[in-house]
Structures are given as structure tokens and as C-alpha cells.
Amino acid sequence: EAQVTQNPRYLITVTGKKLTVTCSQNMNHEYMSWYRQDPGLGLRQIYYSMNVEVTDKGDVPEGYKVSRKEKRNFPLILESPSPNQTSLYFCASSLGEGGRYGYTFGSGTRLTVV
Amino acid sequence: QQPVQSPQAVILREGEDAVINCSSSKALYSVHWYRQKHGEAPVFLMILLKGGEQKGHEKISASFNEKKQQSSLYLTASQLSYSGTYFCGTATIYGQNFVFGPGTRLSVLP
Numbered sequence: 001e002a003q004v005t006q007n008p009r010y011l012i013t014v015t016g017k018k019l020t021v022t023c024s025q026n027m028n029h030e031y032m033s034w035y036r037q038d039p040g041l042g043l044r045q046i047y048y049s050m051n052v053e054v055t056d057k058g059d060v061p062e063g064y065k066v067s068r069k070e071k072r073n074f075p076l077i078l079e080s081p082s083p084n085q086t087s088l089y090f091c092a093s094s095l096g097e098g099g100r101y102g103y104t105f106g107s108g109t110r111l112t113v114v
Numbered sequence: 115q116q117p118v119q120s121p122q123a124v125i126l127r128e129g130e131d132a133v134i135n136c137s138s139s140k141a142l143y144s145v146h147w148y149r150q151k152h153g154e155a156p157v158f159l160m161i162l163l164k165g166g167e168q169k170g171h172e173k174i175s176a177s178f179n180e181k182k183q184q185s186s187l188y189l190t191a192s193q194l195s196y197s198g199t200y201f202c203g204t205a206t207i208y209g210q211n212f213v214f215g216p217g218t219r220l221s222v223l224p
Binding site: 045097102106107 | 148156160206212216
């Protein structure tokens with residue numbers, strides 16, 4: 001089944017403890033992206049990647065890191081999480097650069113930083 | 115830069131029709147439509163590319179007027195399963211600067 005797999009689904013952590021949210025897609029998509037979703041603010045892009053080893057900042061990149069060493073994987077790293085990063089996170093992938101093709105979203109990761 | 119969606123929310127009875135609008139201040143290359151049910155991920159419905167096309171997906175269709183930088187999503191004979199939040203996403207020329215709208219919450223009642 002074609003899908004984007006995110007893990008974990010739920011995560012509660014403490015301020016400053018490094019964490020990684022994994023994202024993997026099995027559709028051979030070139031484009032991958034991370035979004036955070038907050039009430040009243042909609043879906044905001046954190047980082048995106050157009051291909052292996054090619055990443056760039058989205059609208060809200062502060063406090064996050066990403067890497068794209070393999071085409072299928074695009075982990076999101078929070079090196080020192082803070083409470084304002086409490087949010088619902090989605091990984092998404094598409095055939096090509098954002099806007100030309102539809103996105104397939106992962107099931108989401110609800111992160112709480114205390 | 116974020117597109118504007120209207121209305122913010124709409125409540126329907128089963129079988130009624132609805133229209134959700136999405137507009138941008140910038141020249142658009144494409145418009146996407148997604149539906150997100152509560153607690154779930156957004157699901158891609160359709161994409162409309164520059165050229166003024168209209169598309170359909172079951173009883174859900176959409177139009178794209180590139181001259182007005184507007185798109186409309188039409189839901190006909192709505193079903194309970196249509197409930198959720200509908201997002202448009204827009205990209206400017208060559209598919210750049212893709213951004214989601216704030217969403218329209220649709221509730222279909224029996």
C-alpha cells in the first residue's frame with residue numbers, strides 16, 4: 001500500500017531533551033515536507049526537501065533540523081524542544097516540487113513538550 | 115501570501131449543496147483541495163492547474179479561474195462522510211511558494 005509512515009503517533013517529552021520524529025514513504029517520491037498544525041494557524045511548512053541531500057527552510061524552521069540521506073526517509077529533529085513546539089506534526093510527500101502534484105500525508109505526530 | 119477561504123464554517127443537512135471558495139492575491143499556477151477529518155491527516159482530493167479547468171471527484175468538483183486567482187469547491191448532495199475541514203493550497207508560477215489556506219469547517223447533519 002502506498003503510504004507515508006510517521007512515528008511515533010504521540011510523544012510527550014521534557015524541555016531540552018532531543019527527539020527525532022521519523023518519516024518514511026514507499027512511493028519513490030522526490031519531494032518531502034514537514035508541517036506543523038496549530039489551532040487557528042492552519043498548516044505551516046517547517047522544512048522541505050526536493051531530493052536526496054537537498055533541503056530548504058519553510059515558513060517556520062526555527063528550532064528544527066532535517067536530513068535527507070535516503071530518498072524514502074526524511075526525519076525531523078528537535079535538538080532542544082521547547083513548550084512552543086507543542087503541536088501536531090505532519091510529514092508529506094509528492095512526486096515533485098510542491099504545488100505541481102498532490103501531497104500524501106502521514107498520519108501525524110502529536111507532540112507535547114512540558 | 116496565505117490564500118483566503120470562505121466561509122470559515124458551514125453547517126448543512128444531508129443532501130444539501132455547499133460551495134467553498136479560495137482566493138489569492140497572487141497569480142496562481144495550481145490550486146489543491148484537501149479534506150481533513152478530526153484527528154486524522156489531510157487527504158488529497160484534487161489539483162487544478164493553470165488553464166481554467168474544472169475537475170470532479172465523486173460528487174465533489176472544483177473550478178479554477180486563473181484570471182481572478184480563485185477556486186471553488188462544489189459539494190453536491192452532501193453526505194455525512196463529507197464532514198471535516200477543507201483546505202485549499204495554492205502555488206504560484208512554476209509550482210513555487212505552495213501554501214495552505216486556513217481551512218473551512220464543514221458539518222453535515224442527518
